[in-house]
Amino acid sequence: PATLGALFDAAARRDPQATAVTQCALDGATRSLTYGELSAARDALAAALRAAGVGPGERVAVAVPRSLEQVVALVAVVTAGGAYVPLDPAYPDSRLEYVLADAAAQVVLVAPEQRDRFTRLLARAGVPARVLVQGERLPRATAVPATSAAGPRDPAYVIYTSGSTGRPKGVVVPHSSVVALLANTRPDMDFGPHDVWVQFHSYSFDFAVWELWGALVHGGELLVPEYALTRSPVDFHRLVRERSVTVLNQTPSAFHQFIEADRHAGEPLPALRRVVLGGEALDLGRLRGWVERHGTASPQLVNMYGITETTVHVTHRVLTDEDFDRGDASPIGGPIPGLAVYLLDDRLRPVPPGRVGAIYVAGAQVSLGYLGRPALTAGRFVADPFAGDGSRMYHTGDLARRTLDGELEFTGRADDQVQLKGFRIEPAEVEAAIRELDGVVDAAVTVAGSGDHLVAHVVGRPPGDLAVPLASKLPAHMVPARVLRVDALPLTVNGKLDRKALAEQAERAEQAERAGAAG
Structure with missing residues (x-):
C-alpha cells in the first residue's frame, strides 16, 4: 500500500x-x-x-x-x-x-x-x-x-x-484513506498528467485535499491563485479560460458565481472537461443557465457528496439532461468503489427504497476518528453490522433516500448542522461565541432562506455591530451576515428551540427588507 x-x-x-x-x-x-x-x-x-x-x-x-x-x-x-x-x-x-x-x-x-x-x-x-x-x-x-x-x-x-x-x-x-479516494475515482475521472487543476479552496477545508493531491499524484499541474483572484468571479473565470484549466472543483455557492461570470464573459472554455461539485446540497435549478450554454457532456458535471470524516468524497454522480427534466431533487449517485453507503433507521435497519434514512459510510476512506476525543469518536464511528469483520462505519448525520434505480438523493441533515459555502458549521459553535458578548442574553443561528449567509437571532441589547467582536472569535465564514434582535427565542411545544420558526422569522425580515427597498 x-x-x-x-x-x-x-x-x-x-x-x-x-x-x-x-x-x-x-x-x-x-x-x-x-x-x-x-x-x-x-x-x-x-x-x-x-x-x-x-x-x-x-x-x-x-x-x-x-x-x-x-x-x-x-x-x-x-x-x-x-x-x-x-x-x-x-x-x-x-x-x-x-x-x-x-x-x-x-x-x-x-x-x-x-x-x-x-x-x-x-x-x-x-x-x-x-x-x-x-x-x-x-x-x-x-x-x-x-x-x-x-x-x-x-x-x-x-x-x-x-x-x-x-x-x-x-x-x-x-494516508490510506486519501490513497483509496484517488485510486477509486481514477477510472471514472480519467485524471492524468494532461490535467490542470486549481486550488480554489482554503487548505483548511478538505476539498483542498482533493485539489492538491489529485493534481500532484496524477502528474498534473496545480494552479494556486491568490485569495483575491478566487473572490473575483470575473477574474477567476478568465484564469480558468486562459490557463486551460481542465478540472474545476467548486461548491455550488461558488459555482453559481462562476456561472454568472460565464454568462457575461460569453467566451468558450474549450479545455474544461470536468466540473466537480461538492460540499453543499445541490440545487439543480440554479445550474440551468450553464446547461443551456454548455450542455452536460462537455464539460461533464459531476456531483459528489462527502464529508471530512470519510475523506472528502463518498458518492459520485455524473449529471445528465434527464436530471434537469425530473425536478428539484439533489442527486448524489452511488458510492465510490471501495465504499458502502447505508441508509438506516434509528435501530440501524436498512430503510426501503423511497424512504428517508440516515447516511452511514463504511470502507477504506473512513478516517481514524477525532483527535483526543475517544468518546466522541466512539459515538460516531460505530461497528459495521453488515461487514462481519469488526470494521467501523461513520454516522454522518445526513439524510438521503434511495430511488428505485438504486441512486441516492440527498435530503438534508438530521441535526442542526448546516453546510454553507462548502464549510460544515455547527450553529452551537457560533451561538456560543455570540452569547459571550456583552449585552447578549441568548442567541440562535439559522441559514437565510437564500442559503448564502447566516442569520443571528439575538435576545438582549449588545452594543454596536456584532460582526466586529465575532471576527476576533470565529472564521469569516462563521460570522453571521445579518442580526435580528428579538424579545425571546421561539420554542416548540416540547420546550425545545423551534428552528423552523426561526427560519420563518428570518424569511419575514428579508421579505420586509425587500419590500422596503422596492418601495
Missing part, C-alpha cells in the same frame, strides 16, 4: 521537467515549480522537519499563505512522516490558539511574516512547539530517506471542523 509521499515521488520521477505548481497573482504575474524543483524543495524542508524530530504520528501545524511555499510545506510534512494541521492565517487568533493547543503540534511551520504572531500564540496556548520559518536557514538532518517515513495507516493530516460543543474538533485522516 502506498503513501502520499510515495505517490508524489512516482509522479515526479515520470516527468521531472513537467510543471507541478504555478502561483497566479491577480495582476497576471506567475511563479512555477517543475516536479523536479518541487521534489528538491520538498526534500530540503523534509530534512529540516526530520531534524526537528518530526516522524510518524507527529503533527506539524502549517501556517503558510496560499503560495508555492504552501504546497512545498504540505508535501514536505507527509514526506517527513508527519501529519499536517492546516492553519489559515486569515483565521482569528482565538481560533488559531485553540487549534494549536488542541493539536499539540511538535513543530509549527510558518511564513516569515507570521513568525512573531505564532510565537506569541504558542506562548499564550502553553504549547512548547518549535517554530520553523520557511525560507530561512533551517536545521539539516544527516540522512534523509528519499521516501516517506510514514506508513499507510499513519495520519497524513488533521483538519478541524466546526463542533457542536462550541469548539472545533480535529479529524485525523490516514
Whole structure:
C-alpha cells in the first residue's frame, strides 16, 4: 500500500521537467515549480522537519499563505512522516490558539511574516512547539530517506471542523484513506498528467485535499491563485479560460458565481472537461443557465457528496439532461468503489427504497476518528453490522433516500448542522461565541432562506455591530451576515428551540427588507 509521499515521488520521477505548481497573482504575474524543483524543495524542508524530530504520528501545524511555499510545506510534512494541521492565517487568533493547543503540534511551520504572531500564540496556548520559518536557514538532518517515513495507516493530516460543543474538533485522516479516494475515482475521472487543476479552496477545508493531491499524484499541474483572484468571479473565470484549466472543483455557492461570470464573459472554455461539485446540497435549478450554454457532456458535471470524516468524497454522480427534466431533487449517485453507503433507521435497519434514512459510510476512506476525543469518536464511528469483520462505519448525520434505480438523493441533515459555502458549521459553535458578548442574553443561528449567509437571532441589547467582536472569535465564514434582535427565542411545544420558526422569522425580515427597498 502506498503513501502520499510515495505517490508524489512516482509522479515526479515520470516527468521531472513537467510543471507541478504555478502561483497566479491577480495582476497576471506567475511563479512555477517543475516536479523536479518541487521534489528538491520538498526534500530540503523534509530534512529540516526530520531534524526537528518530526516522524510518524507527529503533527506539524502549517501556517503558510496560499503560495508555492504552501504546497512545498504540505508535501514536505507527509514526506517527513508527519501529519499536517492546516492553519489559515486569515483565521482569528482565538481560533488559531485553540487549534494549536488542541493539536499539540511538535513543530509549527510558518511564513516569515507570521513568525512573531505564532510565537506569541504558542506562548499564550502553553504549547512548547518549535517554530520553523520557511525560507530561512533551517536545521539539516544527516540522512534523509528519499521516501516517506510514514506508513499507510499513519495520519497524513488533521483538519478541524466546526463542533457542536462550541469548539472545533480535529479529524485525523490516514494516508490510506486519501490513497483509496484517488485510486477509486481514477477510472471514472480519467485524471492524468494532461490535467490542470486549481486550488480554489482554503487548505483548511478538505476539498483542498482533493485539489492538491489529485493534481500532484496524477502528474498534473496545480494552479494556486491568490485569495483575491478566487473572490473575483470575473477574474477567476478568465484564469480558468486562459490557463486551460481542465478540472474545476467548486461548491455550488461558488459555482453559481462562476456561472454568472460565464454568462457575461460569453467566451468558450474549450479545455474544461470536468466540473466537480461538492460540499453543499445541490440545487439543480440554479445550474440551468450553464446547461443551456454548455450542455452536460462537455464539460461533464459531476456531483459528489462527502464529508471530512470519510475523506472528502463518498458518492459520485455524473449529471445528465434527464436530471434537469425530473425536478428539484439533489442527486448524489452511488458510492465510490471501495465504499458502502447505508441508509438506516434509528435501530440501524436498512430503510426501503423511497424512504428517508440516515447516511452511514463504511470502507477504506473512513478516517481514524477525532483527535483526543475517544468518546466522541466512539459515538460516531460505530461497528459495521453488515461487514462481519469488526470494521467501523461513520454516522454522518445526513439524510438521503434511495430511488428505485438504486441512486441516492440527498435530503438534508438530521441535526442542526448546516453546510454553507462548502464549510460544515455547527450553529452551537457560533451561538456560543455570540452569547459571550456583552449585552447578549441568548442567541440562535439559522441559514437565510437564500442559503448564502447566516442569520443571528439575538435576545438582549449588545452594543454596536456584532460582526466586529465575532471576527476576533470565529472564521469569516462563521460570522453571521445579518442580526435580528428579538424579545425571546421561539420554542416548540416540547420546550425545545423551534428552528423552523426561526427560519420563518428570518424569511419575514428579508421579505420586509425587500419590500422596503422596492418601495
